[in-house]
Amino acid sequence: MYKITDVLISEEEISKKVYELAKTIEKEYKGEEVVFVGILKGACVFISDIIRKIDLDICLDFMAVSSYGMSTQSSGVVRILKDLDSDIEGKNVIIVEDIIDTGLTLSYLRENLMARNPKSLKICTLLDKPERRKCDIPVDYVGFKIPDKFIVGYGIDCGEKFRNVPYIGIVEKQD
Numbered sequence: 001m002y003k004i005t006d007v008l009i010s011e012e013e014i015s016k017k018v019y020e021l022a023k024t025i026e027k028e029y030k031g032e033e034v035v036f037v038g039i040l041k042g043a044c045v046f047i048s049d050i051i052r053k054i055d056l057d058i059c060l061d062f063m064a065v066s067s068y069g070m071s072t073q074s075s076g077v078v079r080i081l082k083d084l085d086s087d088i089e090g091k092n093v094i095i096v097e098d099i100i101d102t103g104l105t106l107s108y109l110r111e112n113l114m115a116r117n118p119k120s121l122k123i124c125t126l127l128d129k130p131e132r133r134k135c136d137i138p139v140d141y142v143g144f145k146i147p148d149k150f151i152v153g154y155g156i157d158c159g160e161k162f163r164n165v166p167y168i169g170i171v172e173k174q175d
């Protein structure tokens, strides 16, 4: 059984950072339309919060992907379970992720979306675990760099649990 043993990032800290990221994006895209692409399921809470702080013309879309391979390790081979509803050719696109770990999922997604000829493509993630990176990936907006601990909350699960926890917590296996 897994239990939250510590709070890594509080609800207040998340809320402040989400606001800061939103205002940075708002400034950079002033007068432009942006398609926000949330990567399900983990990014659902983050994307819901950040878009409500951004005063721009936006479209909201989602992709769901699953990594082929065993257990909790990302293999880099990604299967698209749900594709975008809209055509992004000629559009400004921001991919919104909850966490970047090895970077393999985003590396695949970035190439896949670039092939659709968007006007621009950027990446926004709430959390980044740089120690675990297996491939170089340009990340434009990062909320928090975090250590290599297993975390949950704010959309992020452990065995589909804890997504509704409003803060980022560290989980450990308990007997």
Ligand SMILES: O=P(O)(O)OC[C@H]1O[C@H](OP(=O)(O)OP(=O)(O)O)[C@H](O)[C@@H]1O
Pocket (backbone or CB within 6 Å): 039, 040, 041, 042, 043, 066, 067, 074, 097, 098, 099, 100, 101, 102, 103, 104, 105, 106, 156, 157
């Ligand atoms: O950088 P990587 O090592 O590729 O890992 C990051 C991916 O892992 C998590 O998704 P997960 O597969 O846990 O699915 P979920 O979002 O549905 O929980 C996260 O939301 C990223 O999409």
Ligand SMILES: Nc1nc2[nH]cnc2c(=O)[nH]1
Pocket (backbone or CB within 6 Å): 099, 100, 101, 129, 149, 150, 151, 152, 156, 157, 158
């Ligand atoms: N739940 C969870 N999923 C991850 N995927 C990559 N890193 C993590 C993590 O720390 N927690």
